[in-house]
Amino acid sequence: MRVRSGFGLLALAAATLAVGFLVLPVVAIFADVSPARLLDALGEEPAREALWLSLRTTLMAVAIVVAVGTPAAYLLALRRFRGRALVLTAIELPLVMPPAVAGIALLAALGPSGILGGAIEGAGLELVFQTAGVVVALIFVSAPFFLCQGIAAFAALDPRLLEAARTLGAGPFRTFATVAVPGARPGLTAGLALAWGRALGEFGATLLFAGSLEGVTQTAPLAIFSEFSRPGGLVSALALSGVLIIVAALILVSVKLLGADRAVENPGVFR
Amino acid sequence: MERNRPVGGLIVAMLVVPALMGCGGGGSGEPTLTLFAASSLTEALGKYDDSFPGARVRSSFAGSGQLAAQLGQGAKADVFASADTGYLAELHRAGVVGRPVVFARNRLVVVTAEGATLKSLRDLARPATKVVIGDSGVPVGQYTRAVLGRLPAGEREAILANVRSEEAEASSVLAKVSGGAADAGFVYVTDVATVAGRVRAVPIPPRLQPDVAYAAAVVSGSGEPRLARRYLQGLLNGAGAADLGAAGFLPPR
Numbered sequence: 001m002r003v004r005s006g007f008g009l010l011a012l013a014a015a016t017l018a019v020g021f022l023v024l025p026v027v028a029i030f031a032d033v034s035p036a037r038l039l040d041a042l043g044e045e046p047a048r049e050a051l052w053l054s055l056r057t058t059l060m061a062v063a064i065v066v067a068v069g070t071p072a073a074y075l076l077a078l079r080r081f082r083g084r085a086l087v088l089t090a091i092e093l094p095l096v097m098p099p100a101v102a103g104i105a106l107l108a109a110l111g112p113s114g115i116l117g118g119a120i121e122g123a124g125l126e127l128v129f130q131t132a133g134v135v136v137a138l139i140f141v142s143a144p145f146f147l148c149q150g151i152a153a154f155a156a157l158d159p160r161l162l163e164a165a166r167t168l169g170a171g172p173f174r175t176f177a178t179v180a181v182p183g184a185r186p187g188l189t190a191g192l193a194l195a196w197g198r199a200l201g202e203f204g205a206t207l208l209f210a211g212s213l214e215g216v217t218q219t220a221p222l223a224i225f226s227e228f229s230r231p232g233g234l235v236s237a238l239a240l241s242g243v244l245i246i247v248a249a250l251i252l253v254s255v256k257l258l259g260a261d262r263a264v265e266n267p268g269v270f271r
Numbered sequence: 272m273e274r275n276r277p278v279g280g281l282i283v284a285m286l287v288v289p290a291l292m293g294c295g296g297g298g299s300g301e302p303t304l305t306l307f308a309a310s311s312l313t314e315a316l317g318k319y320d321d322s323f324p325g326a327r328v329r330s331s332f333a334g335s336g337q338l339a340a341q342l343g344q345g346a347k348a349d350v351f352a353s354a355d356t357g358y359l360a361e362l363h364r365a366g367v368v369g370r371p372v373v374f375a376r377n378r379l380v381v382v383t384a385e386g387a388t389l390k391s392l393r394d395l396a397r398p399a400t401k402v403v404i405g406d407s408g409v410p411v412g413q414y415t416r417a418v419l420g421r422l423p424a425g426e427r428e429a430i431l432a433n434v435r436s437e438e439a440e441a442s443s444v445l446a447k448v449s450g451g452a453a454d455a456g457f458v459y460v461t462d463v464a465t466v467a468g469r470v471r472a473v474p475i476p477p478r479l480q481p482d483v484a485y486a487a488a489v490v491s492g493s494g495e496p497r498l499a500r501r502y503l504q505g506l507l508n509g510a511g512a513a514d515l516g517a518a519g520f521l522p523p524r
Contacts, residue, residue, distance in 0.1 A: 107450060107452060111450070111451065111452055112451050112452060113450075113451035128435075128452045129401060129435035129436055129452070129453070207443075210436075211403070211435055211436025211437075211438075211447065211452070212406070212436050212437055212438065212439075213434065213435060213436050213437055214437075216435075217436065218437075225439060226406050226408060226437070226439065227408075228336075228337065228340050229334050229336030229337050229340065229406060229408055229409050229439045230336055230406070230407075230408020230409065231336065231339065231357060231358060231361055231408070232361075233336075233340070233408060234340055234343065234344070
């Protein structure tokens with residue numbers, strides 16, 4: 001596109017506005033917090049504990065999302081069945097649901113007096129006010145990101161490729177594991193990055209469903225909220241925010257690099 | 272692509288409709304007074320706001336700590352009513368608000384879930400009781416810790432060990448109990464009526480009660496300082512004081 005054209009200029013202005021608007025708040029946090037203060041924030045026990053809890057719970061949630069979500073996305077992408085559109089819309093719903101609504105919905109489903117509350121208690125499990133409850137909330141809000149990307153990635157595979165694998169004698173699992181997953185890997189890794197990012201930033205559903213207690217359910221976003229609410233806590237809230245941004249950026253970049261590498265390794269499969 | 276969707280029209284509508292709606296409220300010619308108030312004041316001041324003459328009162332009810340932080344960051348408001356005196360004293364020193372006045376007092380109470388068998392404060396120390404309290408940084412959490420601080424050490428430790436969540440405001444504590452997630456929580460006496468029948472109240476003996484004082488002040492940057500002062504006056508001895516009394520708040524003394 002030539003920038004000199006009228007539309008070119010308009011698009012350039014729009015892009016500048018979009019990038020500027022998205023970058024400014026991030027820059028502002030680091031303008032307010034010196035690098036020394038960031039290191040101090042890492043040295044504070046509650047902050048460290050919150051970050052560590054965030055890392056643990058998001059890793060667990062993302063691992064479960066990928067393990068269950070990959071075959072599920074594969075099936076939903078390739079099978080045509082009645083009500084498929086309805087199912088696809090239903091799994092996208094948590095994407096547009098306010099997190100607080102997600103928290104209340106989880107309570108109504110899995111809370112002590114929820115639909116499955118008795119069954120969960122009967123199985124000796126406890127979710128509300130427990131770290132396991134945080135993981136459940138994270139899975140609920142982040143899984144749709146991975147599923148949607150995964151379905152799109154599997155649906156974009158050349159069907160002839162999968163057929164060829166089967167004709168050559170590969171069973172359904174082998175076709176899935178050695179042809180479909182490597183082919184869909186760029187889309188799957190992008191979904192993983194989005195899901196992880198969403199999980200890392202999760203706040204409302206966790207607060208309503210799992211509560212907020214240091215070392216048990218108080219993840220980094222909840223710790224930031226707690227700091228923000230106390231007198232003079234703004235500085236430590238800013239510092240912890242800065243640390244969280246860096247962690248999120250590292251995750252995003254490393255997952256992207258991982259996806260890019262694979263795409264180059266398998267140029268023939270990836271379309 | 273045979274369907275040509277009117278995306279452009281949709282974008283224009285998304286920009287224009289909220290802009291038009293935003294103009295609706297200002298048409299009456301009445302000035303708007305913005306109130307920042309502790310969430311425990313929601314019912315009482317909501318009533319006062321609706322009947323406040325000469326202005327439309329727009330209220331933001333949230334945890335006192337969050338509101339204080341927002342004001343400290345330059346949020347625009349006319350009156351700030353906090354569930355304690357500490358935030359206002361600090362904001363007053365920083366020049367953000369005028370001189371604070373205490374306009375009401377309150378007491379703390381233990382609320383228990385409908386089915387719970389908890390009858391006294393001591394019962395909260397029973398093992399595996401799920402207790403929810405306010406965060407140590409917010410007023411309801413500080414008052415709760417003051418109550419616990421007056422208990423024998425063993426009982427206090429046992430109750431603290433039962434704490435499953437620390438919430439940013441009293442209303443969140445209440446929601447955890449009324450929703451059945453927790454067995455018991457510490458809230459203000461005045462909160463109980465807002466979820467009538469969903470929880471049972473277990474009184475806290477007077478000798479354990481903290482001094483819960485609500486203070487308010489006019490925000491220094493207020494565009495309607497006269498209205499704001501009149502609002503404050505009504506809280507002290509007017510319709511606001513009556514609404515506070517009806518909701519169970521105690522007079523400032």
